[in-house]
Amino acid sequence: MRTPNSDMNTGLKKGAWSHEEDQMLISYISRYGIWNWTQMPRFAGLSRTGKSCRLRWMNYLKPNIKRGNFSKEEDGIILHSHSVLGNKWSAIASKLPGRTDNDVKNYWHAHLKKRVNHYNMNSKTTEHNSTNTSLNSFHRDSIEEIKQPVNHIDKFFESCLTSEDDIFSSSSTGASEDQEVIDFRYDYYDTGSPGTVDDLQCFWQQLQTFENLELGNNHLNMFSDEFF
């Protein structure tokens, strides 16, 4: 959050958005749609850059933005996707309905990176001492966080096998295709019966085989027996 201030040269406002500004942007977009981010602020009566308006809309005001804690499923998807794609936050976010690239990026830096780093460090330690079965408190906490029921893995995998859309592709070719993928993912989240962490492990391994993905071993191992 940044303190509201303004650029003395341009007269444009910077920093945190007020409720009034939010309402102005929402009402303008709901009435006229998004046609040109650069011109829009002027017509909407906002003293903001187009960039700022776009960011505010995309990350906060847009309908269906999901707020609150990330689920275990989302953790797993981010961890896996990051192992495959690296810091391609928008590509990772596209696999998580309602989450923005900024959300995913922040969550990675605040939570998951530590967990992965810790796991990597722990792996190196256990490589040198294979008889060491003790876990420190952080590692144990990480396990308990991940070792929760993971929903609908079978259904998700089945859909992957039958869908012509490559849901692990980072690119999209059009809005209608995007919508299709999103709808499919909502199905994945909203229906079916709970799975287990074993399902998730099995899922990623099957997917790796199926798509011939070259995964980093460390992330895959997060779901292995050794890790638990």
Added chain:
DNA sequence: AAAGCTTTCAACCGCGTGGGT
């Protein structure tokens, strides 16, 4: 209670890309 430290996350910035001219 308060000072200092850490974490969170909204927002900014610079740069790359693609489409139009």
Added chain:
DNA sequence: AACCCACGCGGTTGAAAGCTT
């Protein structure tokens, strides 16, 4: 081919909130 412009992305910042001492 070269330039311009709009957009999107990833890295970074910094205020607010939360936590610890």
